Amino acid sequence: MKGNRLADPDLRPYLIFLATFALLAVVDIEFGRFLTRGTAFSTAQLFATLAPVTLGLALTMMVREYDISVAGMFSLAGCVAVATGAENPVLGIVLAALVGAIGGFIQALIMIGLRLSSLGVTLGGLLTFAGIAYVMTENRALNYPNMKVALLMNEPLVSIFSIRSLIAIALFLVAALIMAYTRIGRDVIGMGSDRRAALIAGVKTDRVLIGVFTVSGTLAALAGSMLAYSLATASPSGLSDVLVPATAAAILGGVSLGGGTGKPLGIAFGVLVLCLLRSGLNAVGASPHVQDIATGTVLIIVAIADGPALARRTKEIRQWLRGSRAPAAS
């Protein structure tokens, strides 16, 4: 029964979020280390980095594709922003976002032109983007000299937020409005549920695909460049491990790799679960492996609950249990 509720993609993110929150609060009930402004602020900062990437990746998953290249774009954009944005930080971010948009756009064109699945193309894209970042930086970490911008990025605003996290939240609001109130939202979900039916119903699937991958590249680039600014450094290798947490957050947020499910608000809560786990466990003094183990356990439960054969298998197991009990009784 619990499995079924976990499998309901609309409820899943909120249930897991509440469970995580309650668990951390109970563990910390005597100490007061968890429910503090510091924890809230660091949660929001983690959210600012992970959330835009997850949103873009989740959009590609909603149309039943998978953009592996976000990891490469994330680090490439950081390098582009740091290399070009020392004088004018806005220019750096715009250039990085442009690189992201062009990268996603070209990958989508290749997919459509050659009727290729996104997995192969974006794997090539991942390695190529990372390669460009390596060549561009000559395999070194780039320092961002503009410390004013770096400090500004992390300065608390409105108590627990910063510019970065407010931008991330704004992105989610825009995405939520578009998905809920425009045709684009319906087209994306329709295309992920059944691409052929969507095509017959008049959805311009090629355009949706191009749009989704362009957005995914842009959002990964935005997240990467903002993180690079706030750390005042960018390296081609250091930032690349973002695909795994972003996928995990999307799955916890109710998106499925089978396409057709997911809402921006749910995705935001999926990201929050991961961020809350990291900052909360840090605050209560748990060692970092607890977070990995907790994430892995929840993910595997969700994966099995999402498995199309679950209902059949539980029936089989029940029958087998009954069958093996019957001879013992007779």
Next chain:
Amino acid sequence: MNDSAAPAPAITGGVPSARGPAAPARRDRRKLVSLIRLAAIVALVAIAFTTPGFTAMPAVLALLTTMSFIGCVAVAMTFVTIGGNIMSLCFGATAAASSLIFIGVLQEEIGLLPAIAASLAFGAAATGLQGFCIGYFRANPIIVSIAALALILGGAQLVTRGSSLYAATGGPQEVLKGRIAGVPIEFIIFVATVLIGHLLLGFTRFGRNLYMIGNSERAAEAAGVRVWRSIAGAYIVAGIFAAVPGIMLGSRYGLANMEYGIGYDYDAIAAVLVGGTAIHGGEGNVLRTFLGIVVIGVVQVIVLLHGFRQEWQYLITGLIVLGVIMLHTVGSDR
């Protein structure tokens, strides 16, 4: 990026002609693609042998050793891909964790064979459990592999507290460091892995079933194949292969930590695809993966020997993967 986008429109223009009853055109195109592939390989060999220093022993030996680590993971990945489960993101971590087990058992001083057996058993169990979830419940393979990655990383942290394990110098693991007839033992083990993998896929019923499942799970089920057992079997085999580089890394460097194997998964799937195994499963074989590894390795050495810095390796590898993937589908009739 712009280089790779340029041919796209031209090829798009060619696609509609294949939609009608234009089978001969498709055959021509396949011939063309085979020709391009052949030409590329001939060109690669020519460039390799005219590159000064390529045939010198140090370059070749270094190439053989590095190829072997990623190669074993790529063989493991081939089993996952052919069975229709795309890729796994946790083989690199499996290799690293098995190196921890290898060194950990060596520290007990009960000999080399128990250490090898323990790390292979760990690989089989850790990956086999994923195969069970994927085969039995049809859980999504990529998500299961990410969950397993988190569990392996967390578990390893729990045990080692983030530090490395060291083997005593002069311990039994030194046997695996040497060379036989000038060839690094790592490479011999890799070739053995390739041969075993090839025999399993090409000449057993298990292999035939796996190809059938990769082509169409429903058709395989209708034909009476116990699908979940084959998939779990494929993952058990893959886990054993993925543990092999852990043993090799552990004995080469005399220490084990979770830094090993970072990035192996992407390199391995790249080798699988460059070899021409289809990402949607059902076709391809281990020898192709071997070819893919060799091509990537040779290109990387050529790039280095021509005086380009290491970062160009990454970019050129990426462009090759992109190019091969595009070439591959032009030749098939999807």
